[in-house]
Amino acid sequence: MIVRFNCNGSDVQVDTPPMARLLDVLREDLRLVGSKEGCGEGECGACTVRIDGAPVMSCLVPVAQVDGCRVQTIEGLGSPATHAVQTAMLMFGGAQCGICTPGICMSAAALLEENPHPTAEAVRVALAGNLCRCTGYQKVVDAVCGALAGGAS
Amino acid sequence: MLRCEAEVFRPRTLNDALQMRADMPDATVLAGGTDVMVYLEAGVLKPTRILDLWGCQGLRGLGFADGSQVYGAGLTCTDVLQSVQAHPLLRDAAATVGAVQIQNRATLGGNICNGSPAGDTLPVWLALNAEFELASVRGFRRVPAATFWRGYKQMDLQPDELLVSIHVPAVTGNSHFRKVGTRMAQAISKVIFAGRSVAGREARLAFGAVGPTPMRCAAAEEALVAGAPVDEVVRLLEEEIVPIDDVRSTALYRRKVAGRIVRRWLESLPRG
Ligand SMILES: Cc1cc2nc3c(=O)[nH]c(=O)nc-3n(C[C@H](O)[C@H](O)[C@H](O)COP(=O)(O)OP(=O)(O)OC[C@H]3O[C@@H](n4cnc5c(N)ncnc54)[C@H](O)[C@@H]3O)c2cc1C
Numbered sequence: 001m002i003v004r005f006n007c008n009g010s011d012v013q014v015d016t017p018p019m020a021r022l023l024d025v026l027r028e029d030l031r032l033v034g035s036k037e038g039c040g041e042g043e044c045g046a047c048t049v050r051i052d053g054a055p056v057m058s059c060l061v062p063v064a065q066v067d068g069c070r071v072q073t074i075e076g077l078g079s080p081a082t083h084a085v086q087t088a089m090l091m092f093g094g095a096q097c098g099i100c101t102p103g104i105c106m107s108a109a110a111l112l113e114e115n116p117h118p119t120a121e122a123v124r125v126a127l128a129g130n131l132c133r134c135t136g137y138q139k140v141v142d143a144v145c146g147a148l149a150g151g152a153s
Numbered sequence: 154m155l156r157c158e159a160e161v162f163r164p165r166t167l168n169d170a171l172q173m174r175a176d177m178p179d180a181t182v183l184a185g186g187t188d189v190m191v192y193l194e195a196g197v198l199k200p201t202r203i204l205d206l207w208g209c210q211g212l213r214g215l216g217f218a219d220g221s222q223v224y225g226a227g228l229t230c231t232d233v234l235q236s237v238q239a240h241p242l243l244r245d246a247a248a249t250v251g252a253v254q255i256q257n258r259a260t261l262g263g264n265i266c267n268g269s270p271a272g273d274t275l276p277v278w279l280a281l282n283a284e285f286e287l288a289s290v291r292g293f294r295r296v297p298a299a300t301f302w303r304g305y306k307q308m309d310l311q312p313d314e315l316l317v318s319i320h321v322p323a324v325t326g327n328s329h330f331r332k333v334g335t336r337m338a339q340a341i342s343k344v345i346f347a348g349r350s351v352a353g354r355e356a357r358l359a360f361g362a363v364g365p366t367p368m369r370c371a372a373a374e375e376a377l378v379a380g381a382p383v384d385e386v387v388r389l390l391e392e393e394i395v396p397i398d399d400v401r402s403t404a405l406y407r408r409k410v411a412g413r414i415v416r417r418w419l420e421s422l423p424r425g
Pocket of ligand 1: 041042043181182183184185186187188189190191206226249250251252255258259260261262263264265266267271272273274314315316317339340341342
């Protein structure tokens with residue numbers, strides 16, 4: 001099947017089995033390897049990308065379902081300029097091994113668009129589907145709360 | 154890497170979807186994919202044809218008809234959370250499904266038709282006296298939530314049928330939802346409760362994950378309507394539920410927690 005969608009601002013088309021996972025199409029066909037595979041069953045959030053603005057687990061989305069949609073990955077979030085949440089993650093030490101970081105940035109960016117000044121509780125709810133085994137989350141939460149609050153620019 | 158060579162059919166209208174369903178009763182129905190994709194990746198499902206309802210129009214509305222609220226089967230948990238009209242019990246349940254990324258894809262129809270006894274929205278439909286509207290090329294029929302789940306993942310759903318909507322009559326009373334899992338998000342429930350009570354007139358005590366299907370506790374409901382003491386209502390429901398020991402919890406824990414959820418709720422209600 002030829003699937004056409006907008007990826008990080010550019011129109012792309014891929015010839016792919018329709019049930020291929022969006023994650024694999026991004027990584028293998030489009031060589032966008034920022035989205036990571038953690039669990040492959042929707043639990044960990046490392047593969048989080050946004051479809052028409054909404055964060056989703058790209059390991060659970062068959063690519064046929066993004067035909068005609070707008071997909072944003074971490075590569076698109078950081079371009080042309082680094083996103084405030086990425087800057088804040090650096091400043092607050094919100095990343096260690098980095099596997100979960102792209103997914104966290106995608107979830108956090110979606111939250112900040114809806115709610116530019118989230119409480120720590122709101123950040124924890126928004127990031128509940130992004131598991132991190134290094135940081136203990138506190139620095140991540142601090143980073144997201146601080147991203148637009150003047151802590152990073 | 155998921156290797157699934159199934160052919161995918163993507164109807165745009167309900168009529169097309171029903172025709173395809175009739176022509177291909179063997180096809181796997183796909184909505185948000187949050188259950189189906191997991192089954193495909195685990196290899197427990199090996200379909201050759203898939204009927205994808207995600208882009209099908211007319212399944213994602215929330216409105217009123219004949220005094221009932223009508224929820225489209227294709228509404229996602231996020232749609233429910235963003236709607237001011239959605240019943241508070243359903244909103245509470247939708248907020249506990251997975252996490253944001255799951256809620257953005259998980260549909261009401263998928264939760265109902267996956268039919269897991271641990272589906273978080275399912276006791277809500279029992280508490281709200283909901284009816285499910287099933288459609289096929291043969292026509293439409295309504296099935297009460299109370300009789301839809303017949304056994305473990307056994308539904309009153311024919312191979313040529315699709316769930317199109319959920320009808321919720323105008324119900325009143327105090328209501329309460331509670332999910333108990335290992336953590337708030339991304340956890341399959343150990344116990345789910347949805348209750349509604351109109352003092353002296355109607356009671357609904359509905360549970361999930363304490364039996365092979367979502368279930369109501371009829372004897373405890375009757376006792377509650379008749380004004381029995383909380384101790385008695387709790388004793389009856391602890392007898393009626395049929396929890397098991399499994400990887401997520403034990404029967405004993407589930408029974409105790411089920412009773413305690415109801416006790417706390419009933420004790421918090423105004424007397425009368
Ligand atoms: C990480 C993770 C966490 C989860 N957490 C929860 C949770 O906390 N609580 C919970 O209840 N569930 C949870 N789930 C399960 C799942 O998200 C829900 O059951 C969801 O509602 C399924 O909806 P869907 O649209 O994704 O269904 P799909 O996967 O597309 O379909 C599910 C089933 O329903 C059938 N179906 C779908 N729509 C129709 C229709 N209109 N007519 C007939 N048949 C249909 C499909 O054929 C399939 O058998 C979780 C899943 C994952 C991966």
